[in-house]
Amino acid sequence: MGLMISIKDIARAAKVSHSTVSRALQNSPLVSHQTAQRIREIAREKGYRPSAVARSLVTRRTKTIGVVVTRIADPFIAEVVNGIEEVANDHGYSVFLANSNADPDREVKVVHSFHERRVDGILVAASRVGALYMPLLTEMRVPTVLINNQHPGEFVHSVMIDNPTASLQATEHLIQLGHKRVAYIGDQFGFQSDTERFAGYRRALEVADVPFLPELTAHGDGKAEGGMRAMERLLALAEPPTAVFCYNDMSALGALRAIRAKGWCVPEDISVVGFDDLFIASYTNPTLTTINQPMRQMGSAAMEILLKLFNGANSKTNIKVQGQLIVRESTAPPRSGY
Amino acid sequence: MGLMISIKDIARAAKVSHSTVSRALQNSPLVSHQTAQRIREIAREKGYRPSAVARSLVTRRTKTIGVVVTRIADPFIAEVVNGIEEVANDHGYSVFLANSNADPDREVKVVHSFHERRVDGILVAASRVGALYMPLLTEMRVPTVLINNQHPGEFVHSVMIDNPTASLQATEHLIQLGHKRVAYIGDQFGFQSDTERFAGYRRALEVADVPFLPELTAHGDGKAEGGMRAMERLLALAEPPTAVFCYNDMSALGALRAIRAKGWCVPEDISVVGFDDLFIASYTNPTLTTINQPMRQMGSAAMEILLKLFNGANSKTNIKVQGQLIVRESTAPPRSGY
C-alpha cells in the first residue's frame, strides 16, 4: 500500500536514471544488454510491478474495457462475458464489470464511471437502453460495441443474433411436426428482440398457412417466473395450444414447470421450444429443444471488434450471427386426438 | 480519445487556476460559493469528467477491486459476483473481473495484473490455489478476501460456508426419510470443500448408526458431466443406493439425468439431494432438495470485509455462514420393498 516500490527505487538500486529503468523493462534497444539485464534482475528481486495507472496517464491508454450487463447472474450474459474476458485477457486488457440491473439511470451512471476510468472501450450486453446510448457515446468518443441490444441501429458497432430467422426455424420445426395451435410466449411487450422473434413466429405461420390466433400469444418477462405465468394463462384457454415457442430458455423453463403443475406431459401433451441453448437446456426433464445462440463467440466477436478499433479501424461493424435449431426431447408431434 | 478535456481546460474557461477547479469539484470550503458554482456549471456544460487515473496516481487509491473467479459462467460464482458488484458499486468502487479457468498459473498472472493496476483489494472466489496465495499476498500487501476457497487457513480473511454442518443436515434428512443406502457423489478427490462435505456425510451416518459403505462413494468433477458419470457407476452396482447426496447442484443435475436415462424415477426409486440451491434447483423436474448457500450475501459480505479493511480495520476476519436445507420434490422415503 503506502510502501509500494516505484521505478525510482529500482533506479537507485541499479545506480541509473529512472528513464533507463523504464527502457530496460520495455526491452528497448536503447539500453545496453548488460545494464538491461542487471536492472531486470534487480526489479525481479524486489518484486517490482510498474504502475499501470502511472503508465496510463502518460500513454493515454488504460488497456481496460468496461462491460455493462443487466445482471451478471443471468446465464446468457455470463457466457457472453466469459467470451469477452477470454479475448480481452489474451490481449492484455482488463475488464471492468458492472451490472445495470436493467435500470437506465444506473446504466448511464455506470457508463460515466467507465468514462472517468478512461476505459479504452465499452461493451454493452443485453441492455434495454439502446438508442439512448447515442448522446452518451458521441459525448465521450469511446469505441462501443452493443451485444444483442435494443435498437442498436446503424450508429454503432454491434453483434446481434438473427432473431427473425432463428424463430422462424423454431416455429417451422413445430409446424412440421404437425402442430396447428402453436403459441408464443414473449418477453415484455415492446422490446426489440421480442418483436423480432415474434415476427419470425408470425412469418412461419404465414408461410405454412397456419392461421395466427391472437389468444395464443402471451407475454412474460424473459425470466422463468414470467414464462410460468404466461403458460398458465395459455393452459387456462378453452382450447390450449399443442405447442409453444418461448422467447428464451428461461421462459421455457417456467413454461415447463407450469405444464407439469397442471399434470400434463411434455412433449406428449404439449411441445416446448426455447431460445438461447443455455447449458441447462441439456439437463431439463425432458431436455429442451431450443435455438442455440453462440454466446461465448458473440462475446469474443464483440471484443475483437474493439481490438480492431483500437488498431485504427474505423468502419462500422454490425455482425449478425445465426442461431441453430437444436432438437431435443421437448418437441414431438401432437396427440393424434387433435 | 485524444481530445479529452482536462481540468486545465475548465480552469481556462473559468479563468481560475486548476487547483481552484479541483477544489470546486470536491465541494471544498476553500472556494467561494460563487466561483464554485460557476466552475461546476462550466464543467457540466463541457461534460467534463475528472480522470480517475490521474486522481489515483496522487491519492494512491484507485477505488477499484479485483475479483478473480474460476469461471464467471459458473452460476454459483455469478451470484457471488453479483453480491460483490452491488456493494462495490454502492461505495464507488469498480470491479475488475478475471477468470482463472482453474489454472493456477493463470490465476497468479491475473493477480499480478491486478497488482499492476493497483487495485485497493482483491476478492477470490472458489479458487483452488488456496495457500499458494500466501507469498503473493505478503509480497504485495493488498487486502484480500477468499470466498469458499481451498485452505484459506487463518492467514487471510475469508467467507466460507460451513460445509460439515450443512452436509450433515442433508444426509440426516435422507436418513430420517428411512434411507439406509445413502451414496455420496463428490467433487474431485482431495479438494477441501469435498473433503469437508464428505466428512459431514460420514458424520451423519455415524450418528445414525448407518454403516458407511465405501462403494457408495463416487467422485465427479463438480459439474453435471461428472455427476452423471459418477451416478452411472453407482447405478451399475449390484445393489444401487436408494438415495444420493451430491457435492453440488450441478453434480445433482447430472445425477438426475443419469437416473432418468436408466428409466428410474426420482424420488420414487432414488432420492437426490444437491448443494448450493442454484436458481435452477427450483426448476428441475422433479425440483431439487438441496442446501441453500447464500451466494449473494457471501459476495457482499466479502466486499464489506474489504471496505472495513480500507477504513483501517486490521483484524483477521473469517466468516463462516450456515447453509439451509431446502426440501423439495427430489427426496422421499425409500420404496417399502427395500
Next chain:
DNA sequence: TTGACAAACAAAACCGATTTCAATATAAGC
C-alpha cells in the same frame, strides 16, 4: 495608520511512469 487575521485564490510540488531532448563517450571514417 498599522498589524493581525481570514478568505480566496494562484503557484508549485508531487504521484510514477513514458518519451523527447541533450550530453557524453567511444568507434569509425578520412
Next chain:
DNA sequence: GCTTATATTGAAATCGGTTTTGTTTGTCAA
C-alpha cells in the same frame, strides 16, 4: 588527429489530477 556517427545514458517535460505552500486582498481591532 580531427570530424562525425553511434551507442548509451541522464535530464527534463509531460500526462491530469490533489495538496501544500504562497500571495493577494479585505476586514477589523488597536
